[in-house]
Amino acid sequence: xxxxxxxxxxxxxxxxxxxxxDQIIPAKWLKTIRRTGLGAGLFESLRFREDxxxxxxxxxxxxxxxxxxxLIVGENFGCGSSRxxxxxxxxxxxxxxxxxxxxxxxxxxNCFKNGILPIVLPREQVELLMKEAENAxxxxxxxxxxxxxxxxxxxxxxxxxEIEPFRRHCLLNGLxxxxxxxxKLAAIEAFEQRQRxxxxxxxxxxx
Amino acid sequence: MSGPKTLFEKIWDSHVVEExxxxxxxxxxxxxxxxxxTSPQAFEGLRQSGRRVRRPEATLAVPDHNVxxxxxxxxxxxxxxxxxxxxxxxxxxxxxxxxxxxxxPRQGIVHVIGPEQGFTLPGTVIVCGDSHTSTHGxxxxxxxGIGTSEVEHVLATQTLLQKRPKTMRILVEGELGFGVTAKDxxxxxxxxxxxxxxxxxxxxxxxxxxxxxSMEGRMTVCNMSIEAGARAGLxxxxxxxxxxxxxxxxxxxGALWEQAVAYWRSLPSDPGARYDREVRLDAADIExxxxxxxxxxxxxxxxxxxxxxxxxxxxxxxxxxERALAYMGLEPGTPMEEIRIDKVxxxxxxxxxxxxxxxxxxxxxxxxxxxxEGVQAMVVPGSGLVKLQAEEEGLDRIFKDxxxxxxxxxxxxxxxxxxxxxxxxxxxxxxxNRNFEGRQGKGGRTHLLSPxxxxxxxxxxxxxDVRRLLAS
Numbered sequence: 001x002x003x004x005x006x007x008x009x010x011x012x013x014x015x016x017x018x019x020x021x022d023q024i025i026p027a028k029w030l031k032t033i034r035r036t037g038l039g040a041g042l043f044e045s046l047r048f049r050e051d052x053x054x055x056x057x058x059x060x061x062x063x064x065x066x067x068x069x070x071l072i073v074g075e076n077f078g079c080g081s082s083r084x085x086x087x088x089x090x091x092x093x094x095x096x097x098x099x100x101x102x103x104x105x106x107x108x109x110n111c112f113k114n115g116i117l118p119i120v121l122p123r124e125q126v127e128l129l130m131k132e133a134e135n136a137x138x139x140x141x142x143x144x145x146x147x148x149x150x151x152x153x154x155x156x157x158x159x160x161x162e163i164e165p166f167r168r169h170c171l172l173n174g175l176x177x178x179x180x181x182x183x184k185l186a187a188i189e190a191f192e193q194r195q196r197x198x199x200x201x202x203x204x205x206x207x
Numbered sequence: 208m209s210g211p212k213t214l215f216e217k218i219w220d221s222h223v224v225e226e227x228x229x230x231x232x233x234x235x236x237x238x239x240x241x242x243x244x245t246s247p248q249a250f251e252g253l254r255q256s257g258r259r260v261r262r263p264e265a266t267l268a269v270p271d272h273n274v275x276x277x278x279x280x281x282x283x284x285x286x287x288x289x290x291x292x293x294x295x296x297x298x299x300x301x302x303x304x305x306x307x308x309x310x311x312p313r314q315g316i317v318h319v320i321g322p323e324q325g326f327t328l329p330g331t332v333i334v335c336g337d338s339h340t341s342t343h344g345x346x347x348x349x350x351x352g353i354g355t356s357e358v359e360h361v362l363a364t365q366t367l368l369q370k371r372p373k374t375m376r377i378l379v380e381g382e383l384g385f386g387v388t389a390k391d392x393x394x395x396x397x398x399x400x401x402x403x404x405x406x407x408x409x410x411x412x413x414x415x416x417x418x419x420x421s422m423e424g425r426m427t428v429c430n431m432s433i434e435a436g437a438r439a440g441l442x443x444x445x446x447x448x449x450x451x452x453x454x455x456x457x458x459x460x461g462a463l464w465e466q467a468v469a470y471w472r473s474l475p476s477d478p479g480a481r482y483d484r485e486v487r488l489d490a491a492d493i494e495x496x497x498x499x500x501x502x503x504x505x506x507x508x509x510x511x512x513x514x515x516x517x518x519x520x521x522x523x524x525x526x527x528x529e530r531a532l533a534y535m536g537l538e539p540g541t542p543m544e545e546i547r548i549d550k551v552x553x554x555x556x557x558x559x560x561x562x563x564x565x566x567x568x569x570x571x572x573x574x575x576x577x578x579x580e581g582v583q584a585m586v587v588p589g590s591g592l593v594k595l596q597a598e599e600e601g602l603d604r605i606f607k608d609x610x611x612x613x614x615x616x617x618x619x620x621x622x623x624x625x626x627x628x629x630x631x632x633x634x635x636x637x638x639x640n641r642n643f644e645g646r647q648g649k650g651g652r653t654h655l656l657s658p659x660x661x662x663x664x665x666x667x668x669x670x671x672d673v674r675r676l677l678a679s
Contacts, residue, residue, distance in 0.1 A: 015523065015526075016523075016526075016527070017523050017524065017527050018402055018403070018502050018527065020502075020641075020643045022622075022641070022643040022644070022645060022646050023643065023644060023645070026645050026649070027622045027623060027624050027646075028623075028624070030244050030272075030624065031244075031273065031287035031288055031290075031291050031624065032247075032287070033247035033248065033251070033290065033291060033294050034247075034248065034251075035248050045644060045645050045649065050631075074523055075403065075523075076402065076403040076406070076436070079402055079403065079436065080338065080433075080641060080643060081337075081338050081622075081641075082245065082336060082337055082338040082352035082353060082354055083244075083245065083354075084245065084248075084336075084354035084355040084356060087354075102403060102406065104403070104406065104436060105406055105407060105436070105438050106338060106352055106353070106354060106433075106438060109353075109354060109357070110354035110356065110357075113354060113356035113357070114356070164229060164231070164370070165229055166227060166229055166231055177356070177360055177368060178256070178258070178359065178360050178363050178364060181233065181360065181363075181364045181366055181368065182363070182364060184224065184225060184233060184366075187224050187225050187233070188224055188233075188235070188364065188365065188366055191224045191235050192235075192365075195235070199330075199467075199470065200463060200466070201328075201459035201463040201464070201466060201467040202237055202328070202331065204459065204463055
């Protein structure tokens with residue numbers, strides 16, 4: 001996984017609530033057996049019209065937001081399906097940070113596994129950042145995970161954000177969860193030995 | 208901690224391999240279900256890092272999302288779907304995982320076959336790369352959906368790193384009215400707490416209504432926990448749970464069964480156990496429900512009308528409502544019963560079990576009605592075994608005689624990864640779980656409802672109060 005330390009880039013405002021993962025990436029894109037190439041299907045029904053041409057009103061089809069690396073969105077972003085294709089599509093498009101008042105649990109989790117930083121801020125602060133992203137001549141923000149600060153194009157006071165220390169550590173270092181867990185193999189084996197004794201029915205049923 | 212514990216806490220605490228200082232736990236996973244859509248990249252990851260599957264026998268795989276529901280003898284026509292299903296078969300063979308392939312009578316929707324096989328057991332932790340894994344919580348298991356990276360993590364380590372969620376208890380007390388089903392109960396719950404109401408929580412469903420539900424009904428309720436934002440929902444195991452599981456192929460047998468049941472009896476929440484949040488619903492307030500919009504929280508009693516966004520004070524929510532109504536092609540104030548439909552889908556991991564089919568067939572038997580002209584109605588059983596049982600009971604004949612199509616099992620039109628899709632503008636009365644934009648096909652319009660309500664809509668060609676239909 002690519003480490004996340006500091007990200008500087010355009011932030012695109014998407015003032016929608018309850019954006020579900022079917023909207024982020026429709027089911028027809030889930031037939032792939034790879035993680036890459038999904039950017040083309042990102043927000044398909046919002047980004048493209050019936051005839052396949054771009055919808056000029058959609059934020060990611062407008063300059064400078066075509067080059068967005070940060071997305072600022074409404075409540076409960078990523079609700080619905082567990083499809084990791086949603087963060088893969090965002091990543092493939094170039095989005096590496098999402099700022100929202102709240103996220104759906106599975107999507108939130110999936111972001112961290114792919115080097116995407118989901119930031120939760122109070123709604124008023126998200127609205128403020130959304131306005132800046134809409135109105136700034138050059139809406140370039142810098143997200144600094146080390147100092148947990150968002151630097152704004154207005155040059156106004158940076159906005160601080162919270163993140164769980166362990167997740168921050170993994171993102172900063174691009175750590176592979178599985179590798180870390182396999183270091184705990186002895187503990188897993190000990191657990192299994194105990195469970196074989198206390199709940200033998202979970203181990204006996206053969207095929 | 209030895210105070211009173213909730214069902215969730217008992218399961219969680221008995222599965223912690225290790226707890227970090229920040230409260231994140233390495234949680235042991237007892238059972239892992241795998242389907243073709245969210246697993247190829249996980250197996251690929253294992254291959255790339257030279258890792259094996261730690262406990263292949265704790266994992267069960269089945270193709271369900273991409274499979275055709277029509278004649279399967281010539282395989283899958285759509286190439287990308289076929290490749291995904293073949294990839295699953297290859298991965299299962301390479302890593303030693305049991306697979307119920309498309310021709311196996313046990314094949315079906317992953318959340319239908321787990322309980323059916325007795326793979327789902329009380330007190331266990333169950334995961335699957337699918338958000339409707341919450342279904343298995345009906346057995347008093349902690350069951351939740353995960354992403355593909357986590358699928359790989361479970362395959363490699365049989366564990367997951369998880370932060371302890373908060374707890375919520377939803378009590379539904381009283382007696383359900385005539386024509387009101389488990390589906391109406393969960394839709395009413397989602398309408399009450401909202402689609403993000405359960406975020407960060409595990410929900411325990413309790414109260415006389417939940418206790419009174421069959422296992423199928425409890426599965427319907429737990430299934431849609433994710434539509435209320437909760438990764439998991441569960442119900443305390445009881446005699447109904449044990450009766451359902453006894454004798455299932457993978458349920459414990461003999462002395463182990465007795466030992467297991469004794470343990471399962473200790474699982475229900477202790478008196479005085481505390482929840483972070485409690486919600487109470489009165490069964491008398493629950494009517495047959497339908498959705499009007501593009502979020503499962505957009506519910507209204509069938510006797511109601513399409514709501515008016517002008518009454519919504521919050522600007523973002525108002526915009527969302529306006530967008531939803533435009534997408535759904537509905538005018539505020541329209542009585543729900545006046546909405547015409549083109550298709551009826553009776554299926555999905557929410558409502559494709561034998562009881563759902565019995566309830567639906569019963570409406571046909573009682574009314575003797577036929578599918579309305581111009582309406583296409585299909586029944587997609589949740590598994591091959593559900594289909595066989597329904598055929599043994601003669602339900603297939605009842606459906607076919609009334610003009611329903613009787614299909615092969617799979618996820619089908621719930622999300623249209625196979626050829627079963629809505630066309631743009633088509634309106635569907637659906638027993639599935641999501642009415643999102645484009646969910647059942649680009650431009651398709653979905654109204655979620657119960658199996659009896661789906662049949663009522665099929666017979667009249669409009670959304671219809673099943674109670675009124677039966678009374679007339």
